Amino acid sequence: MDLNRLTNEKKLQLCRWYFRVGCALLPFVWAVNVVWFFKEAFMKPPYNEQKQIKKYVILSGVGTIIWAVLLSAWSLAFQIKRVSWGATGDALSFIVPLGHP
Amino acid sequence: MSSLNFFMWFLVILLSKDSACERLHEQIYSSIEGGAACFRRLNGTHQAGCTSPLNGAVGAVHMISNISDAQWMIYNSSAGPYVAVVNTIVFNEVIELFMQEPSNVAGILLYENATERPEFFSPETQCPNENSAGSDGQCAGDVVWNENGSGLLRRDIPFPIFFLPSSRIQEIDKIIQCHDRYNLDKDNQKGRPLCSLQLSSFMYAAVNTAVCLRRSATSIFGIAIKMCDPLGDYNVYYSLFPRPKETAKEKKQVILVTARMDSASLFDGVAPGAASAVVGLVTLITTAATLSQMIPQTEAASYNKNVLFTLFNGESYDYIGSQRVAYDISQGVWPPLSPITSKDINLHVELGQLGGSLNLFKDNPNWPLYAYAPYTYTIPPQVTEFLAEMSSYSQTNNMTIESEFSINMPPSSLHSFRKILSNATESGELPEILLVDHLGKFTNKYYESALDDYDSIGYSYHNISISNDGKFIPTDDLIANGTMSENEAQVKIARVSTSLAHTLYQQIVGTAYAGNISSSAHLVDEMLYCFLRSQACRLLVAADYYSNEDTPPDDRPAPLYVGVAALSTPAALYSGHLLALLTGTHIQVNRTACDNIGTPGFSYYYLRGWNQSGICIQTTMNFSQAISPAFIKPDYNITSGEFSTWTESVWLGLWARVFVRAAGVGARVAAAAGAFTTILAAVTTYWLQRHASVIFLTPVADNGVIRSVNC
Numbered sequence: 001m002d003l004n005r006l007t008n009e010k011k012l013q014l015c016r017w018y019f020r021v022g023c024a025l026l027p028f029v030w031a032v033n034v035v036w037f038f039k040e041a042f043m044k045p046p047y048n049e050q051k052q053i054k055k056y057v058i059l060s061g062v063g064t065i066i067w068a069v070l071l072s073a074w075s076l077a078f079q080i081k082r083v084s085w086g087a088t089g090d091a092l093s094f095i096v097p098l099g100h101p
Numbered sequence: 102m103s104s105l106n107f108f109m110w111f112l113v114i115l116l117s118k119d120s121a122c123e124r125l126h127e128q129i130y131s132s133i134e135g136g137a138a139c140f141r142r143l144n145g146t147h148q149a150g151c152t153s154p155l156n157g158a159v160g161a162v163h164m165i166s167n168i169s170d171a172q173w174m175i176y177n178s179s180a181g182p183y184v185a186v187v188n189t190i191v192f193n194e195v196i197e198l199f200m201q202e203p204s205n206v207a208g209i210l211l212y213e214n215a216t217e218r219p220e221f222f223s224p225e226t227q228c229p230n231e232n233s234a235g236s237d238g239q240c241a242g243d244v245v246w247n248e249n250g251s252g253l254l255r256r257d258i259p260f261p262i263f264f265l266p267s268s269r270i271q272e273i274d275k276i277i278q279c280h281d282r283y284n285l286d287k288d289n290q291k292g293r294p295l296c297s298l299q300l301s302s303f304m305y306a307a308v309n310t311a312v313c314l315r316r317s318a319t320s321i322f323g324i325a326i327k328m329c330d331p332l333g334d335y336n337v338y339y340s341l342f343p344r345p346k347e348t349a350k351e352k353k354q355v356i357l358v359t360a361r362m363d364s365a366s367l368f369d370g371v372a373p374g375a376a377s378a379v380v381g382l383v384t385l386i387t388t389a390a391t392l393s394q395m396i397p398q399t400e401a402a403s404y405n406k407n408v409l410f411t412l413f414n415g416e417s418y419d420y421i422g423s424q425r426v427a428y429d430i431s432q433g434v435w436p437p438l439s440p441i442t443s444k445d446i447n448l449h450v451e452l453g454q455l456g457g458s459l460n461l462f463k464d465n466p467n468w469p470l471y472a473y474a475p476y477t478y479t480i481p482p483q484v485t486e487f488l489a490e491m492s493s494y495s496q497t498n499n500m501t502i503e504s505e506f507s508i509n510m511p512p513s514s515l516h517s518f519r520k521i522l523s524n525a526t527e528s529g530e531l532p533e534i535l536l537v538d539h540l541g542k543f544t545n546k547y548y549e550s551a552l553d554d555y556d557s558i559g560y561s562y563h564n565i566s567i568s569n570d571g572k573f574i575p576t577d578d579l580i581a582n583g584t585m586s587e588n589e590a591q592v593k594i595a596r597v598s599t600s601l602a603h604t605l606y607q608q609i610v611g612t613a614y615a616g617n618i619s620s621s622a623h624l625v626d627e628m629l630y631c632f633l634r635s636q637a638c639r640l641l642v643a644a645d646y647y648s649n650e651d652t653p654p655d656d657r658p659a660p661l662y663v664g665v666a667a668l669s670t671p672a673a674l675y676s677g678h679l680l681a682l683l684t685g686t687h688i689q690v691n692r693t694a695c696d697n698i699g700t701p702g703f704s705y706y707y708l709r710g711w712n713q714s715g716i717c718i719q720t721t722m723n724f725s726q727a728i729s730p731a732f733i734k735p736d737y738n739i740t741s742g743e744f745s746t747w748t749e750s751v752w753l754g755l756w757a758r759v760f761v762r763a764a765g766v767g768a769r770v771a772a773a774a775g776a777f778t779t780i781l782a783a784v785t786t787y788w789l790q791r792h793a794s795v796i797f798l799t800p801v802a803d804n805g806v807i808r809s810v811n812c
Contacts, residue, residue: 096319099307
């Protein structure tokens with residue numbers, strides 16, 4: 001969808017919706033929101049709804065970063081510690097490695 | 102135009118004529134056939150054996166003829182990793198270096214030296230099954246049983262190893278040819294095309310039995326990948342007299358006569374076990390056959406003792422078979438029909454490792470045996486009695502048997518009984534005797550290895566035909582007519598068997614044996630042939646099911662490795678059927694009638710028989726599971742080490758191939774060209790986009806007709 005073809009009101013509505021949907025544990029929606037509305041929020045000449053759009057973009061951005069930190073921490077911990085977790089590690093694995101600890 | 106086309110096609114066909122019949126793959130790779138791979142086994146705490154990476158281990162061929170070749174490969178080579186091609190003579194010398202510095206070793210291709218045998222070659226540890234010995238230990242003091250054991254069978258080997266028997270020496274010639282053509286210039290190997298080997302033996306299981314069984318049970322969307330199987334097979338037992346359900350009054354004491362029937366080696370499908378197992382196994386079956394002729398089953402009621410011959414399977418792996426039997430006895434469920442308790446065991450005679458010294462004494466009629474008895478102060482009376490009788494019968498048969506009283510017993514299934522059953526008896530002592538042909542360390546230099554074959558016991562086949570009634574020529578006749586000599590393994594084994602059978606007779610009947618029945622060296626000759634040379638032998642054909650319509654077995658010995666419990670191996674079946682055929686009663690009925698008889702205490706087998714017309718055999722022989730109690734006992738702690746926990750990894754395929762590896766120049770050029778093209782394309786695209794207005798006409802002002810897709 002080309003944002004340039006939407007009215008400012010529609011833009012705000014869309015940005016708000018993406019933020020709300022992202023609240024349902026969907027950080028990738030937030031990430032999309034940040035990328036998509038970044039120009040609208042920070043680079044376009046000011047307009048009425050821009051302030052609110054900015055708010056949603058910042059919130060989405062912060063959420064994305066928190067999620068990213070959490071996910072990478074978990075991923076790192078899992079990769080490093082899976083073997084020493086033993087049975088728990090195996091239970092958490094979707095694909096159990098063949099021929100390796 | 103069409104004639105030109107035709108000409109072009111003709112040219113293409115003409116040019117490709119030489120290679121048309123061979124696929125590109127076949128032009129590059131040459132497969133190494135007949136190799137046996139080292140594979141992975143696991144116990145409760147460790148993994149042992151070898152694995153290759155998923156796509157196989159690739160390394161340049163390096164021929165190793167002495168330790169300095171190995172050192173060059175480890176420390177000075179430039180085109181590593183390498184696959185070391187080693188023969189059995191040099192292997193002992195270099196393997197420790199490879200194990201310590203594996204970084205430059207992609208794998209090992211071990212081939213049997215056809216002309217010379219190494220002085221020793223055993224992958225087993227110095228104290229076999231040490232951790233499953235009874236409380237009094239087994240390698241205590243300064244006796245190291247398997248002095249030259251490398252322990253590879255129990256170690257985690259960081260690279261794959263393949264073994265080529267001497268019958269496959271042409272494969273080695275092929276590799277040498279390739280090596281000499283490409284790899285001879287040792288100082289300038291880097292960056293050159295090199296003759297290389299690829300060894301593929303990827304193993305699914307890892308870590309230990311607990312982990313791999315757990316992972317095998319884990320399923321994703323209902324699909325579980327099996328990674329390992331417990332080792333196990335069947336034990337075989339046969340009682341002299343039938344043992345239906347006995348009342349307490351008529352309950353007979355039993356003399357247990359046992360031997361192991363399995364062996365091992367590092368490699369898949371290679372476990373000849375001549376001195377490790379076969380001589381003991383053959384002695385036991387021959388003794389049972391002789392004893393069954395000396396005491397007819399109909400006289401059962403006259404005696405208050407019975408003999409229970411038992412062959413244990415899986416003994417190489419922490420005594421799987423005997424642990425199970427001892428455990429089942431302690432639970433009161435073995436043998437199933439009429440279980441015995443440890444109190445019912447009057448005496449336990451184990452035929453331990455026999456045959457290792459046969460080659461040492463091949464030029465004279467001696468074959469000194471030793472009877473180990475684990476007592477220091479009070480010797481059970483039945484042990485003393487048995488040893489005295491056995492010694493006197495041995496002398497009559499020109500054999501010597503020396504008693505050795507020591508708590509420090511050689512590896513044998515007696516350890517299982519001592520470990521599991523000694524608490525069950527009041528005195529904590531079980532009346533046990535172990536017959537072996539080594540005093541102290543093993544005389545068998547190839548214990549549980551690929552080289553423990555017929556040669557190691559100096560056996561050569563006589564190929565004497567068997568009469569249609571299954572009568573074997575007595576040993577004395579064979580010697581009298583010069584067919585065999587007193588020095589031969591067959592004769593010596595027959596003598597031991599005779600002595601044991603006569604001793605057992607006296608134990609049961611109470612009086613000395615006065616008849617003239619003895620074990621036949623002819624029978625021993627045939628049986629050794631079946632287990633050491635070829636499964637397609639007279640005895641096994643006669644002992645096969647009449648209804649068996651499978652293709653006859655290969656003309657090679659059956660490997661004696663116990664294998665996984667899920668698939669039965671032929672060794673137990675062969676031994677059981679031989680016991681049935683040689684000791685059972687021949688009943689004159691046809692096949693249907695034979696299948697329908699159900700006298701308690703007996704089994705009925707319709708076998709081919711000596712003239713292959715089919716005979717109905719009534720026998721007390723039976724099979725019982727040889728799966729470790731560890732996999733049976735509920736809530737067993739698999740790391741406790743109480744019982745055998747060996748499992749074998751699953752693998753997809755074991756193969757090796759030789760090929761010439763490219764120098765790597767071509768691959769580097771391709772990579773560089775690829776990278777260059779990608780960057781060029783990116784730059785061009787960027788430039789085109791920036792200067793699109795120069796190339797394309799500016800579109801007319803937006804007139805409302807939008808050509809791009811609007812979503």
